[in-house]
Amino acid sequence: MAELPVREGSVLARTVLRVTGIGRRYAGIPALTGVTMDVRAGEVLAVVGENGAGKSTLLKILSGVIAPSDGVIEQVDANGTSVPLQMENVREAARAGIALVHQELNLAENLDVAGSIFLGREPARFGFLKRATMMREAREWLHRVGLNVDPSTQCESLSIAQRQLVEIAKALSTQAKILILDEPTSSLSAREAARLLAIVKVLRASGVAIVFVSHHLDEVLEIADRVLVLRDGQQTGILNRDACDRATIERLMVGREIAAPAARVLPVDAQVRLQVQSLQTVHHRRHRISFEVRAGEIVGLAGLVGAGRTEVLEAIAGVTSSAGHASLDGIALTGNASQRVCEGVALVPEDRARNGLFLQDSVSMNLSLAWIGQHRQRGLVNRQGERAIVNHMISRMRVQPPAPARRVQTLSGGNQQKSVIGRCLAVNPKLLLLDEPTRGVDVGARAEIHAEVRRLADTGSAVLFASSELEEVLMLADRILVMHEGRILGEFAARDATEVAIMHLATGGTA
Amino acid sequence: MKKSLGIICLFVAICLITAIYGDGFLTGFNLTNLTQRTALFSILALGAGVVIVAGGIDLSIGSVVCLAGIMTPWLLVEHGWSAWAVIPLVLAMSATIGLFHGVLITRLRLQPFLVTLCGLLLYRGIARWMTGDQSQGFQGEFEDVRSIALARFDVPFLGDYRLPATVIPLVILVVLIGLFFSRTVWGRWLLATGRNENAARYSGVPTAWLTTGAYVVCSLLAGFGGMLFIFDIGSAQPSDFGNFYELYAIAAAVLGGCSLRGGDANVLGIVVGAATLQVLRTAIILVGLGSQLEFAVIGGVLLIGIAADELVRRYSARRAEQTSRMQH
Amino acid sequence: MKKSLGIICLFVAICLITAIYGDGFLTGFNLTNLTQRTALFSILALGAGVVIVAGGIDLSIGSVVCLAGIMTPWLLVEHGWSAWAVIPLVLAMSATIGLFHGVLITRLRLQPFLVTLCGLLLYRGIARWMTGDQSQGFQGEFEDVRSIALARFDVPFLGDYRLPATVIPLVILVVLIGLFFSRTVWGRWLLATGRNENAARYSGVPTAWLTTGAYVVCSLLAGFGGMLFIFDIGSAQPSDFGNFYELYAIAAAVLGGCSLRGGDANVLGIVVGAATLQVLRTAIILVGLGSQLEFAVIGGVLLIGIAADELVRRYSARRAEQTSRMQH
Amino acid sequence: SQGDLVAAQKARIAEFAKHPKARSHVAFVSNGVADFWTIAKAGAMAAGRELGCDVTVEFPGGGLSDQKRMLEDLIIRGVDGVSVSPIDPTNQIEVLQLVAEKSLLITNDSDAPTAPRLCYIGMDNYIAGRMCGELARAGCKGGEVAIFIGRLEQDNAKRRRQGFIDGLLGRSSDPTRYDEPSKVISESGYTIVGTWTDSFDRAKAKANIEDVMTKHPKLALVTGLFEYNSTLAVEVFKQSGKAGKILIAGFDEGADVIAGIRDGIVLGTVVQDPYGYGYESVKMLNAFTKGDFSMVPANGMLPISARVIKKDNVDAFWADLKAKLKAGKEAASKA
Ligand SMILES: Nc1ncnc2c1ncn2[C@@H]1O[C@H](COP(=O)(O)OP(=O)(O)OP(=O)(O)O)[C@@H](O)[C@H]1O
């Protein structure tokens, strides 16, 4: 069946890559088994599955980052003849016209944006860089992905979302025949994400084969021509576009229904827990921010990339310097991050690889780091308690696989995120700050994380979170603050908020 | 334990070879000497290890050994101070040096390599200037104070092996540092800081304090070690006392399994690493190779040792992979 | 340029102070000597810089200087070989040493610190063993070969300042390495590799080759430098020739703005860094401070210099922030 | 105590008289690594070959602690006698006592009068320094003088420097006198502008000479009290066109210094007899193991005096040294 060209829109969808029985084991334990599929030109193949289902593993194999333990990958040319690919490394894959955008960011931060885009493929004559050409072309690609920075900016000074866009520009600029995107939208806000989807559509129309991973089923439903569903490393089905609907995909993915969140009832006049007055952050000194969060309240910060939400959260947590005044339960928050943690503040950082995780250490160490400080007994670690809380958090957060001794590096992206959130929830903070809490987390797990956050709020803690997904903001927040270029432009109660109204403010419109 | 298997094998192999091809390796006198030297260098290496765990490096160890070691007889003999004043003073000075490094590194965010390299030059320079380049020694006196390093205890059933007194502080330190890393919150946090300072800071670990503390401990142990060294040797020249000791200390720590990327602690491994270096140096004389070859042999054996360790590790990983694949 | 402003200021300040308080700083003779020494140490520091940019470290520089430097007269004088054979051979040997380091580091994935520390011991050991600890020199012969390092050129309008020949290879190296990092694709790749090896590898950069290349260049320059040193000095003793030169080289590179994190290249800064160290050493004699103070003064001045640099940088960052705020 | 240890060693030698050792094993330990010591090694090896005994020679490269370690390890190897050049005699009593306890101890090059050593083989560095100073005084009638020396910590270096100063200034002979290295001494027409050390870094030693020439453009004479200091002075003066203009009073027998004497740019040099130190040490220790104590003079010092080499005796000296070195090397390679 795969031999037959499939008509799809105006382009002939021809198979370019055939994958048969691909599997991968880590230290003997299978992460992926028996995936058989084909990748077709002019088609978007979405890969979906829960956290740890094996999506990234599959994509890394396709792009030569890791080698498969079993199976074959064949490249199929225009005549239908197939050549087995020996993809030992990335360069082989690049030669075969395959480009990958990694789930985790991978930029050499000392290079400028143009240098990062063209790293490994710089326009050159006799080894000498053609700088002007590079800048010009880089500017074009940046324009295409909608990133409005100068190509000579150092990557160091870009925000996460901007870096993600640079990575996307980099992949696009290879003009690959097969473009593989691992959760490209997870750190983008709605506007950039929409722009990316538009680009993907254009590429598809021009005959590029695209493999796309996302936990946002709306996106998947919007652009996918076919959907490959993985569960526990096994392929549970390939759905054609017409057979795709949310319920089917979710059933194949999870094997159970996802519970809808119960409605929350807020106490009417709870006391103010977090009070922020005239906060000035380093990169937005012009504006002063004031707001408050009450006990049991969940407040969401909405805004576009670079609106300054991360800075506000980090300033409250004390990890970056700021001017102004913040107090918790009437006691001023001064001092550095560690003092604030003692006073009951916890932060889930935006950049988990850099600021959240100890990648070479165990899940247990990552989960218990803050807890052991809070429950120390004359300076000693309460080791029994530690074991108990780790097991408790693993099951509460549904970290997969539930092995406390596993190195966090070997967990899938979503499970890494759960470990960071677990660490903060374990200490029952009085004020929980979350920055993009469910980045890279699957639908089911997201609901569970939301439930956990709500449970914390129900015990009287204050929660302040930032998210670039309006959907999440609307789902989780009791009250929404909209930020634009370092200012709070408006405020909504959750029940009054609409996506349109929020977007209007977030883009600088007036209330 | 598993992490230090490689270095333990290397250690045992060197001991065996020396015992077979050399003279008198297994005599009580030699084993006593080796114990003493291992204890002295281990104390430095433990300090180096603590800083390495914290993700830093301390190149000033040798110079702190020199300054502390030179100051002790200088104050006792030249200036006639009492030992009760000198020992606390020298230790306090060493700790202050560490504090100074720590503050420059954590507050001013200077590079540890550069700060401690300046320290390497500075403290030796101070020692040379203070003493006018004169060697300092106890001139046969202060037997009581020197017995801190020179006392030997008889051990039943071990023939003429006599346990050097320096083993006492070593054992105390190994136990304390071992417990620190495995049982205390700050030990855990120091490990975390070494692994990913940002992540540690974001989760509320007082990274600046801990890192500073690590430098204080390192310099303190270097100063303490320097004092024991001079008690042991009796005199020293400011221009070469302790030269390259930082490299021996760091090498012992790294051999013992502390990666320079930070976050790996292996206290027993450090001691075995220090012992390996000392046995190697002795082996060269006992086997009769000639002192010219000392450097070449130590360098060569270490290189072969670490390369073999890595190859064995890979091979066994591959074996494990294969057997588990067959089971599936 | 902006990055090296701090070190340039430090350099100018030291020169000024020495010119004011010392004797004869501005004589042609002194400036000629300083140029020569700066050129010699800069060549080592450039090599150290390349490895540091690649995110590594090379502690064996001093020992390679020793081995290459000792081998040259040993082969020429003791064994009577021709200079046409000796020079290529010694350079080839140095490059091979670098290749060896590179392969161990990239293929076996051993830690650079450990590998080159073993190298530090090994190559000096080989030099000592080869020569039986006998110092090697040209015994007044080979004037023609030695003129590679000893020739001086008259410069119009500069009085009795005479340009040392070693400036020629230095300038060539600075231009080549400068162009390499700023203009060539491989230079960029090396920069990327140094900062984030994974990112570079995922982009298809042959990181293993580049890193190996960096170690080859470093050892090659160390060997070349060693040869120039011995041409300049005339004789050397294997047990101490080149001791601690790796620290001087690394310090010059780091002072010049190459962070040990890797990925920062600043070729001119390296040369200024090396010059600063040399002027400092001379300043001690010209100002008449006495050799004992050398270490203390160099260490102290460097420490103050880097701390001041950091403080000024912070202060100006804050100023820039404030002015930009006012404009808004 | 001291006397007991000496007596005990003598008793052991008396014991050897009854049961002479068939093939003895003796050790020679230097105070550092230098050409001086390789010549001594040649002497020790040559003696070992002649007398049919095993000789181990060790050069401690890392100062006092290294020397201590090597002595301890040699004891473990069970050597019959040790000749050592103690780096810091006043402070090394314990380890020297240990050697005396377990083996037979003599000293060479620098003495340890308070240690239980049976004999000292060598010369007085103060006297050798004086010889060098007098050589300079004879060749240079006043002006600025600079002293270069590897390091000043060790006892023999201090004595040599003091001897040079006293000899140059024509002072009375008093080995206990001490002039601070940092002080400028102006006396009887000479100005000693300073003493510079280099910790054995030759590039630094060369830079020292150059920088002192910059600071003191009117230098009349320099002395290099360690071998390479003199060699480098020759080197630097040739390179900067000062050869013959600034005079050199040399120490030890560097090849360039010898050539400099022939060319007349070096006044002369004071040479010790390291070969003799090595040779006589081994010979004496070997005699001990046969129960023969007769080589030791009554005052416990076997003098091996220094000599001044000038233009008239330089060629004979050089030829003799070459021959000795060759013989020593052959002995070492056959051992
Ligand atoms: N280096 C490794 N060593 C051991 N196990 C690994 C390693 N890398 C991945 N795994 C395991 O492989 C499985 C699949 O991981 P993968 O990253 O492919 O998941 P994913 O579908 O991309 O999940 P997510 O949505 O969270 O990104 C996981 O169980 C993970 O723990």
Ligand SMILES: Nc1ncnc2c1ncn2[C@@H]1O[C@H](COP(=O)(O)OP(=O)(O)OP(=O)(O)O)[C@@H](O)[C@H]1O
């Ligand atoms: N280190 C930095 N250097 C320079 N500018 C910075 C730096 N960090 C942040 N900024 C700028 O500050 C602004 C606010 O950034 P912040 O990360 O707080 O925004 P955000 O609303 O959280 O958006 P994002 O979704 O990108 O995280 C952005 O314009 C960003 O470019």
Ligand SMILES: [Mg+2]
């Ligand atoms: Mg993934």
Ligand SMILES: [Mg+2]
């Ligand atoms: Mg953000």
